[in-house]
Amino acid sequence: MPMIEGTYCTFDTSACEERAKYAKELVAYGDGKIPQLFETLGFDRGDNKVNMFFGGENQHGYLGNWSVQIAKNIPENDWGTVIHEAVHITQEPGVQVLYFAQPKFKLLYEGVADYYRVLLSSDRQGDHHDDSKRSLHACFSLAPEHIYESGPEFVAYLRHCSKDPTFPKALNDNLRTGDPDAIDEFLRDRVGFKYDTLLAGYPNARARDIKRPIRTNRFDFFTAMMPTTLK
Numbered sequence: 001m002p003m004i005e006g007t008y009c010t011f012d013t014s015a016c017e018e019r020a021k022y023a024k025e026l027v028a029y030g031d032g033k034i035p036q037l038f039e040t041l042g043f044d045r046g047d048n049k050v051n052m053f054f055g056g057e058n059q060h061g062y063l064g065n066w067s068v069q070i071a072k073n074i075p076e077n078d079w080g081t082v083i084h085e086a087v088h089i090t091q092e093p094g095v096q097v098l099y100f101a102q103p104k105f106k107l108l109y110e111g112v113a114d115y116y117r118v119l120l121s122s123d124r125q126g127d128h129h130d131d132s133k134r135s136l137h138a139c140f141s142l143a144p145e146h147i148y149e150s151g152p153e154f155v156a157y158l159r160h161c162s163k164d165p166t167f168p169k170a171l172n173d174n175l176r177t178g179d180p181d182a183i184d185e186f187l188r189d190r191v192g193f194k195y196d197t198l199l200a201g202y203p204n205a206r207a208r209d210i211k212r213p214i215r216t217n218r219f220d221f222f223t224a225m226m227p228t229t230l231k
């Protein structure tokens with residue numbers, strides 16, 4: 001089995017040997033970012049590594065049990081995906097329970113995953129596959145095609161409201177429960193309102209805070225919303 005062995009991640013390239021160069025580069029990137037991520041989230045990986053392998057066209061995502069499928073047609077310069085997918089590991093078992101049972105919570109699970117993708121990326125824009133991480137989007141929506149832009153922005157907003165720079169980590173800890181009541185209780189305690197209320201109120205708050213959303217750099221927005229330390 002053609003296996004690229006890193007310290008914190010591995011990549012089985014057998015399903016797409018022609019992308020072995022990308023896989024090797026992704027393992028090197030992952031070895032730099034995964035320990036940073038787990039330290040930031042206070043997550044003990046034990047002896048586990050993030051195990052990646054090539055899937056078919058557009059078959060991409062975290063499958064559970066430390067396995068990450070990487071689409072064989074992934075763009076050459078998409079590195080941050082390994083940060084994003086490794087966040088999902090830290091969200092188990094809740095992510096498995098709630099993600100499909102109540103789709104509105106996808107915004108939080110994907111939001112935290114892409115929040116850390118942007119925050120821990122070297123270019124502060126998600127190290128990077130297309131323009132979606134470069135700027136804030138005009139629309140805020142839970143639709144699947146918008147969730148990777150709307151989610152991290154919403155998490156940054158909640159962090160701003162909580163006045164706690166460690167809020168996203170605490171949210172991630174809570175998402176691990178997979179319990180909607182526990183999530184509501186957490187949000188009420190930290191931000192003052194339950195999830196549905198926050199979600200309903202956000203578009204108006206967003207419209208007030210952002211004058212020219214398309215032209216606003218995403219990382220500038222994060223730091224503007226959260227004028228404390230980045231960690």
Ligand SMILES: [Zn+2]
Binds near residue numbers: 084
């Ligand atoms: Zn995801």
